[in-house]
Amino acid sequence: MERIVAAALADSSAFALLADLCDTAGSRLNGSEGQRRAVAWALDRLRAGGLDGVRAEPVMVPHWVRGRESCTLLEPYEQPLTLLGLGGSVGTPPGGIAAEVLAVRDFDELEARAAEAAGRLVLFDPPWEGYGKTVQYRGRGAVAAARHGAVGCLIRSVTDRSLATPHTGIMRYDKGDTIPRIPAAALSVEDAALLTRLARRGPVRVRLEMGAAQLPDAPSANVVADLTGRELPDEIVLAGAHLDSWDAGSGAHDDGAGCAIVMEAAFLLKRLGLAPRRTLRVVLFADEEMTQQGGRGYARDHAGELPRHRAALECDSGGFAPAGFTVQADSATVARFAALAAPLAPLGADAVTPGGGGVDISFLADAGVPLIGHRVHGERYFDVHHSPADTLDKVDPADLQRNVAAVAALLWLIAEAP
C-alpha cells in the first residue's frame, strides 16, 4: 500500500488524463457528440493503459436537447437575464412565453399564494440550505407550479456562491400526465434575487424562450475494463464513475475527475505490475445525470455476476482534496473498510462513515454488494456543479493525484484482502 501511495503521489498523470477527457470530448450530455467522443476516448485510453476486456456495454439513454434559450426581463424594464434551462424540460412555443412573475421563497409560500399562480411564471428563490434541501425546487418546482396553473417555472440556481453563473440539472414531470408539463429553467442567483426584489415593488414580467425538446432515446454505453485478478478472477471489486456530464462547461469535477481517479487507480496498479487477488473492474457509467440507465443496465446485464461483486466504489464527489469514504453496508463491513482505510490518514482520506455509495452503484445494493462512496472536501463543489464553470481550471492537480493515491490504495486492499 505504501508503494502504491508513493507511486501515485510521485505522478501527475491524473490531471493530464482529465485534461485530455475535457478537451478531447468537451461536455458529454446524453445523446450528444461529446458523449460519443467520450466513449471512444475511454475505450482507447483503457486499452492503452493495458487493462483487459475493454468494452462498451450498450444502453439506451434519454436524449434531451437544449436548443436556443433566453430569458428577458420585460417589466419594469428590459434587461437580459442569465439562465440555463433544466434538463428534461419541455420547450416554449417559438417566441417564448411572456408572463408576470410570481416570486416565492419556497413551496410553502407557493401554497399560501396558490390563487396567484395561474397564468404566471413562478419563481422559486429559496435560500441556500445545502444541496439536498435546495435541489428540491429544481426537481419538483415545475410540477408544484403547474399544479396551480403556472405557465412556467424559474428557480434560483442550486448553489450558494455565484458570479452570474447559471446551474442546470435534471427536473421531473408528474408521471401521471395529469399536470401540464411547463418549461423550467434556472436563473443565476443574482437574477433570481433581482426578480424577487422587483416583485416586492410592483409587477414583474419576463419572457422565457426555450428551444428544448425530448428526442427518441439514443444509444450510449457503459465503458468497462478489468485488471484481472491473479487468484480469484471471478470475484470483482468495482470502481465506478460516470462519463456523462451536463452540456455546460466540461464536467471537470462532475464527473471527469471521478473518471480520471478510477482510471488512474487501475493504470497505476498495472504500471506497478500489481495484479490484486480479485479482479478490479473499472466502470464508466452512462446517464448518471438523467435516468441512470448506465447503473441500471450494469446491474441488469451483470445480475449473474453480482453475488461475486465483493464491493463497489464510486467516485462522484468532485476532484477536491480527499476526505475519506462513506460505506453503505452492514456495520461489520463498515468497520472492516474503516480499518482498511486507516493507513490513508497521511492523505487525509481515512474518515470512513456510514453513508451512500453513489447513484450509479446504488442499483447493486439489492444484490448485497457493499457500496463505497468517495468523499472529498467539497465546500466549493456547488460553486461549479452543473454550470459552465465546471472546467479544468477548477481542479487542483495535486488534490486529484491524492485522490488517485487514496482510491488505488483502498481498492488494492479490498481486492487483495484474504
Place this chain on the structure above:
Amino acid sequence: MERIVAAALADSSAFALLADLCDTAGSRLNGSEGQRRAVAWALDRLRAGGLDGVRAEPVMVPHWVRGRESCTLLEPYEQPLTLLGLGGSVGTPPGGIAAEVLAVRDFDELEARAAEAAGRLVLFDPPWEGYGKTVQYRGRGAVAAARHGAVGCLIRSVTDRSLATPHTGIMRYDKGDTIPRIPAAALSVEDAALLTRLARRGPVRVRLEMGAAQLPDAPSANVVADLTGRELPDEIVLAGAHLDSWDAGSGAHDDGAGCAIVMEAAFLLKRLGLAPRRTLRVVLFADEEMTQQGGRGYARDHAGELPRHRAALECDSGGFAPAGFTVQADSATVARFAALAAPLAPLGADAVTPGGGGVDISFLADAGVPLIGHRVHGERYFDVHHSPADTLDKVDPADLQRNVAAVAALLWLIAEAP
C-alpha cells in the same frame, strides 16, 4: 467629526439607496433607458435629500449598442462559449465571422507569430497580472491584432477569478483609421483557457457574431447638487462618482456604490443640520466608462469656478471595506489631508498615500484642484467588475456604511477647515 461618524454608523440608508438605484434604473449604459432612468432617479433623490440647486448639466455621450452576440467553438467540436463584446467594438456581418483562432499569451507572442495572424481571430490569453497590466489587451488588443491582418480579436476577461463570468469594458481603435476596425469580445477565463489548450492540439475554429453598433451621440447629463457652504459658499469641495455603468449586471460596485456613498455623505450632513464652511458639491458624472464626457464637460462648463474648487474627491473603487485615500497634489497637501484622515483609523480609512484621484475628476488637475481618490479593500473587485456579477448581493451593507462615515467625515473636515 465623531458625531458624523457615529451617525453614519448608526444608519443603514446607503445600502437602501444603492438597492433603489440598482433596482429602479437597472444597468446604466450611455444612451440607454437605464441611464435616463438613473438621471431622473438621482435628481429626485437629491431633491428629496434637501440639497440645493439640484440640476442635470447636459453632455453628449457616445451611444454604443451591444445587440445580439454569440461565440461558438466550431472545431475541433461545436460548443457554445461565454462572451461579452467589448464596448466600442464594431459588430460582425450578419451570420458572424468564422475563422481559425490564433491563441497568444501576450503582445510579444503576437509579434513573434505575426505572420500567422492574417485572416485569423486572435485570442489574447494573458495571465492575470493585476488590472493595470492585464487591461491593456482589452484596450489595445484589437488594434494590435488588426495590424497583422486579423479579422477579429478575443481576449481573456480581465479578471483573476471566474465562475464562467465574462467581463466587458471599453476598447479603442486606432484614431488614424489606417488599421481596420475588427470586432472585439471578451471570453470567460475558462473559455479562453480552453481555446488556448485546444490550439496546442490542432486547428481551432470559432464563429463570432456581434450585433454591436455605434449610433450617433446621445444626450446625457451630469447630475449636480450642493450643500451650500455657510461662510464661503463660492468655495467648493466636490464629491463625485459616476452614474453610468456597463450594461451587464447592475453596476452595484461600479459605480452605484460610489454614487450611494457621496449622496449619503451629503444627506447625512444635511440630516445632522451641519452646513460646512464651504459648499459641498455632489457630482454624479456621465460617461465614465467610455470617453468621460461627464468629467470633461464639468471641467469645461465650470472652468470659471475651478480656481475656487478646494478639493475634489471621487468614489469609484467599489463599496468594499474602506482603506483610505490617495491624493494627487503637492506633498504639503497630501500631508494635510493625511492629517485630516488620521482620526479615521477606527474605520480603517486613515491610509493616505500619493496617487490618482479618479478618472472623472482628473480633468480638474490642470486647474490645480487637489484630487482625492477613495480607496477600499478591493481584493474581490475585479471578480465582478464590468460583469453580470456586479450586483447588489456583492455589496456588504456595513462596509458601504463605513465608507459613508469615512467620506462624510473627510469631506466635512476639508469643507470646514479654516
